Amino acid sequence: MKKILLLSLAIVMLSFLFTTSTINAENITDMDQISVAKGQINTYLYALNHSLVDDTIQKNIRDLVDNSNLTLLNYITGRHSIYSEWAKNNNVKFTNVSVNIDNGNIKYDKGKIYANLSTTTAVTYEYMSGKGSGVPNTFKFSEIHSLVLENKNGVYKVIEDNFYDPLRPDLSEDHVNRKVFDYNIDNNIASNALMNQKSIIPNSYKTVYYQTAAAAAYADKWTDNSGSSGTTHNPNYNYYPNNDCANFVSQCMGDSNAGNLPTDGTWYPYSLAWINADSLYNYIVNNRGWLRAYSTSTSYLDSYAKQMKVGDLVFYRWSTSGSTKDHVSIVVAFDSAGNPLVDAHTNNRWHYPWSLYSSNTTFWLVGVNASVTVPQNQ
Numbered sequence: 105m106k107k108i109l110l111l112s113l114a115i116v117m118l119s120f121l122f123t124t125s126t127i128n129a130e131n132i133t134d135m136d137q138i139s140v141a142k143g144q145i146n147t148y149l150y151a152l153n154h155s156l157v158d159d160t161i162q163k164n165i166r167d168l169v170d171n172s173n174l175t176l177l178n179y180i181t182g183r184h185s186i187y188s189e190w191a192k193n194n195n196v197k198f199t200n201v202s203v204n205i206d207n208g209n210i211k212y213d214k215g216k217i218y219a220n221l222s223t224t225t226a227v228t229y230e231y232m233s234g235k236g237s238g239v240p241n242t243f244k245f246s247e248i249h250s251l252v253l254e255n256k257n258g259v260y261k262v263i264e265d266n267f268y269d270p271l272r273p274d275l276s277e278d279h280v281n282r283k284v285f286d287y288n289i290d291n292n293i294a295s296n297a298l299m300n301q302k303s304i305i306p307n308s309y310k311t312v313y314y315q316t317a318a319a320a321a322y323a324d325k326w327t328d329n330s331g332s333s334g335t336t337h338n339p340n341y342n343y344y345p346n347n348d349c350a351n352f353v354s355q356c357m358g359d360s361n362a363g364n365l366p367t368d369g370t371w372y373p374y375s376l377a378w379i380n381a382d383s384l385y386n387y388i389v390n391n392r393g394w395l396r397a398y399s400t401s402t403s404y405l406d407s408y409a410k411q412m413k414v415g416d417l418v419f420y421r422w423s424t425s426g427s428t429k430d431h432v433s434i435v436v437a438f439d440s441a442g443n444p445l446v447d448a449h450t451n452n453r454w455h456y457p458w459s460l461y462s463s464n465t466t467f468w469l470v471g472v473n474a475s476v477t478v479p480q481n482q
Contacts, residue, residue, distance in 0.1 A: 134212045141217035141253050142210060144168070144260045149249070150203050152265075153225045155180060156187045157198035170254065170261040183271045190460050191229070194443075199240065200228040217253040217260060222246060224328075236440025243445065244328055244454040246336070268346050268451050270422070270431060271462065313475045314357070315364045316415030320436035322355065322362035323447035328454040336452050342374060348449035351379040353417060353434050356447075357472070363415065365394075366478055382429040385419050388470060393478065396471035408469050409458065412444045418458050419468040429468065433458070 148168045155162035162184045169177055191198060208221035226244045231237040252264035329336050337343045341355055354371070357363040358378075370387055371377040377387040388394050396416075399408035412435050420431040433448035437455055445455040459467065 137212045138210050138217065141212070141219075141260045144253060145210070145217075145219055145221070145251060146205055148251075148262050148265075149205055149221075149223055152180065153203045153223065154201050155184055157184075157191075157201055157227070159184075168262055169265075170256060170263045173263055173265075176262070176265055183269070186271055186462050187460070189463060190457070194457075194459075195232050195234065196229045197232055198227060198229050200226075202226045215255050216263075217251075219251040219253070220249070221251070222248045231441050235442060239440035241439040241445075241455075243456045244452075245456060246452040248451070270420075270451075308480055309477055310480050311475055311477050312364070312366055314415055314472060315362065316413065316474065318361065319356045319363035319415050319434065320447075322359060323352075323434050323436050324454065326352065326355075327447045327449070327452045337449065344379065344450075346450055347379075349431050349433070350381045350384045352449035353432050354378040354384065356434050357415075365476075368478075381419060381432040384432060385429045385468065385470070388417070388472065393476040394473055396473045398468060398470040400466070400468045405459075405467055405469060409444055410442055412469060412471060413474075415474075416444070416472055417470040418444070418446055419470060420461065421466040422462070422464065424464055424466055426466075 148165070151161050151165045151168060155165050162180065165180055166177060169180070171177070187198070190196070202225070204224045204226075206222045208219065210217065210219040210221075212218075224244060224246045226242055228240050228242045230240055247267045247269060250264070250266040251262060253260040254263045326336055326338050337348065337352070338355060338359075341351065344351055351374075354373075354377075355362060357365050358367055358371070358373075367373070371384075376383045378384070389398065397408075397411075399405060414435055414437065416435045418433045418435065419429040420433075421428060422430050431448070433446035433453065433456070435444045435458070436447045437445045439445055439457065444458045446458045447454055448456065458469075
């Protein structure tokens with residue numbers, strides 16, 4: 105790993121030097137500017153994601169960002185600290201990072217480069233001792249970046265990088281505003297989603313089974329489309345940029361091709377309980393037929409995590425005070441040590457360690473029953 109990271113750093117710095125020399129050429133065209141900036145963008149994004157696990161790159165990435173953007177520079181340091189702390193607390197070492205960059209739209213205007221693009225980063229880690237040690241575990245996450253670079257003394261430097269990341273405290277995912285019907289909902293999509301529910305059999309009660317394997321498969325399909333074309337959200341449902349977490353988890357639980365749990369008058373596509381993390385939590389916890397168990401006590405989180413099952417949920421608040429849930433994910437698998445891995449929107453996370461967040465995060469681990477008895481009209 106040391107050799108790989110040192111080589112990575114050398115590539116980053118060589119690319120930086122190449123950019124420095126190229127931009128000083130006279131009579132450079134707009135397309136030349138874009139070409140040069142594209143190399144710098146790739147260098148920056150490569151370094152940004154490798155800096156999560158590498159101290160040296162984390163320090164040297166400051167050469168790629170303009171000093172005027174202290175928020176971004178402090179964020180880069182803070183995100184590295186979260187990964188470092190999690191690795192230490194879990195006896196983990198990171199062994200590899202790879203970044204796939206879709207350059208998207210890039211334009212040049214009056215000495216600045218504007219770029220909108222997406223990245224998918226894969227991170228591999230191993231436990232250093234105990235159960236599952238030495239076995240590689242890989243998770244992925246995606247980001248959409250809106251970048252601005254400016255020519256500073258012959259070198260393009262990043263002056264803005266606006267992107268959503270739950271690890272970034274100043275851009276944490278706000279739970280969907282309770283004025284939910286202010287959203288411009290496509291009624292045709294809503295109808296299609298409702299039609300995905302199975303037809304009702306005319307008896308008074310029925311037992312329904314939570315199809316957890318199908319829920320996990322659905323979650324995987326709509327978080328990681330690596331190597332395939334198409335979107336990473338189901339087009340049969342509305343999508344809420346930066347606020348799609350509960351909508352996504354509800355689909356995993358309720359779509360007939362996924363968990364197949366029945367909707368009712370409170371929980372149905374685009375209801376508050378469907379698209380709002382806090383309301384979804386209250387719906388499940390107050391619906392005793394659904395709730396298996398839950399834990400929010402810090403002392404018991406790790407031990408309860410070992411008891412979680414595929415299809416269970418993890419709720420988050422981006423602070424240690426208060427009780428409103430800001431985010432939710434669904435358990436889809438377990439790593440080599442038996443710790444839960446989750447999928448989530450937004451941004452997309454695939455097989456992500458459930459606890460890899462800031463120490464300021466509050467967690468609620470919620471177990472969902474595999475079968476429940478409900479009125480026949482649900």
